[in-house]
Amino acid sequence: MFTRSILALAVVLGISSSALAADATPAWNEIMAQKKLTACVVPSYQPYSAKDASGSWSGFAVEMAKDVAKSLRVDLEFVETSFKTVVLDIQSGKCNVFFGFNATPERALAIDFAGPLYTLGFGALDRPGFVPKGDHWADLNDPSIRVCYAVGNSSEQQIKRFAPKSTQVALPKSDDCALAIMSGRADRYIDGVMASMGARAKNSKLGPLHLMTPNYALPSYAGVRLDDGRFQKFLQRWVEYNRGNGNINYWLTSSMESIGIKPESIPPEVTF
Template identity: 35%
Template sequence: MVSRRLVGSAAGLALAMAATAATPASAQAQAAETTFDRIRRTKKLRANAVAGAAPYYHKDLATGQWRGFYIDLLKMLAEELEVELELGETTWGNAVLDLQSNKIDIFFGLNPTPKRALVVDFSVPCFSNAFSFITKRGFAAKTWDELNRPEVKLAVDLGSSQDQVVTRLCPKAQVARFKSADEATIAVQTGRADAQCLVLILALSAKKKNPALGDVIVPTPVFATTSNAGFRREADKTWRDYVNTWIEFNKGLGAVRSAIVTNMELVGISESDFPPGVTL
């Protein structure tokens, strides 16, 4: 005869085992939630911006408010999704890490490189941007070969696409790497570097803000990159595909170009400032 106490203990053990078995499955199901599903469920779109990167991103230090054409695109995207935009701050060098660690859902302004493509996904291009340099006064160079010399000191922001292109195209030059693009610009302004590599829109903006700098040059041959959105790598591509559709749709309507041109004007740049033969 089996005692009621034994039956009760066995039943309790079975329930405990069932609960234990269910917990990992539940956690696994929650962990498997896709980015797109999480955005739809929470009604929040998480993104980061980069201070001092006008006209891409600009933070008003007095009010804490963000402006810039990627801010406009993020707001437009959040409105389309009917969600709230949650905006944090990062650097160009840390943006990929933010995506990998699932701190954010999207980052606008990444140049797709093979190294980055190993760890994150990219959207279709928003626009094209030529690699250029801002120089100290008196420094002249017209070609990449003239920049690729042992006596030339170049400044870049660490981990950026500019860092990668200078590393690849100017192996003979002295390269100083700084935490931010602003620090690299100061190095040029103070004469500690001959030139800073930036994509053209950022170079024109830096020159407008600081007339004491030298020239903006686009060395020949012209090398350009595209500016894209980046995403955390995941098996489900619904989020990436949705943003691709959204970008293409709004490019077709002229909304993306309008956001870019309007915000360039905010920092005193117009398309007439672009060197001959170089366009967005």
Template identity: 35%
Template sequence: MQNRRSFITNVAGLAAASYLPGAFAQSAPAGESTFARIKRTKVLRIGGVRGQAPYYNKDLASGEWVGFMIDFAKNLAASLNVKLEVLETTWGNSVLDLQTRKIDVFFGLNPTPARRETVGFSEPLFNNAFTIVSKKGFAPKTWEELNKPEVKIGVDIGSSHDAMISRVCPKATIVRLEKADDATLALQTGRVDVQVLVWLLALNVLKKNPSLGTMIVPMPLEATSTNIGVPKEDDKAWLEYINKWIVQERAAGKVKSTVLENLQKLSGVRPEDVPPQIPL
């Protein structure tokens, strides 16, 4: 026989559930794969990083997300015929959000060995070449010309910029700062001679502050891949779908056009501003 206390507890639990629409219907079955969850809920959840145009940006007034990573996500959601839901995150928290299944996908992750231990990665969406923003009057043509103790190079610590320049220019004086903006300020104030940035960010920085210096693509070309992060799981159906989608997008020329359109719309960078030696 049910006593008074257990009866009240059960009623309270049912009442609470009534305020959570779909609480029972939407609860994920044990061991459900990411792809199965997307098909069941008809929702694709991605991470978005505020203030990172042209990659991501959120309009404070309207709440609308824009940027080429958002456009890529919209195209992926459309191919699945599902709704897109953008959950705000940071570059640093995106891996944890994938691990905990808070999001289904994150656009713009570089597959470092450490990250591969915890999340899955797609094939490259596009390659992002490394460049330098150099102070006026200093125009090195090769990475080897930077590989000297007297050359001061600014980078954001722990980034792909940091990893690349540490490998390519170990003899240079590398000034590691907390954020890319700090490295830009160091260049502006003369604390460093150059700042290492992938070409997308370099063009964006110089469009905002043309007097900062000059963008140079040192040879030989050094690049990092821009990939899509997914939860790490035994079922590879979701990853396989994404890889097939990437092949189709690239074949149709949509990857290049999406990046260039957003660069012009959000940063004022024209297609002709992109150096011809940079692949995309």
């Protein structure tokens, strides 16, 4: 992956990832000087984030960014990213923060994190006519089963770990995986539960939601640049406050409801 390339280059040059950012202005100073917070968002990834025809953004990651900017008393700008490039986008200063991905040890070598924002398991959607052996991760560990994931998504790590023998269909975007199972290019598409439910809300032709078991729920964080840590410390306090008083849960559930996912339709096994 690209993070490995960046870190490998740093090793060759004899410098650390923190040294790579040493000459950069700390995010806190940059935000305060410009009076602007820049948040990376993935387009068409409901209920996390989505942009309509007028250019307006919606989704719970968008609501979180809005509240952080409000707390900082600064303006807010959104910049498009992808799961494949978001670490580099944060590290390079293209954006100050990204809400909603896993703090893997590899990523922690390149960027910093605040959280967790919430904890979430994985859901699956199947191509029409596909009858899975079951919904255990081990049931997918078969070369005859084509499993789709978006490159850089947390589902990629889980599939490679628990179903390494499956035929893996790695595509740039989650929307591509939804199209892949509809066209028969893949048998099963795996993503976080909320993203799986979001994909199904966008396309009624997609089949029922399957919850992967065991439920290896992973915590999701806000990612920030490695620097003097001032912005990360602020964001950590923001997360603790808003998770404790229920705001984060409200942003999650209300964003899901805005795309047609009613609270009562969320499986009882799904907790945030």
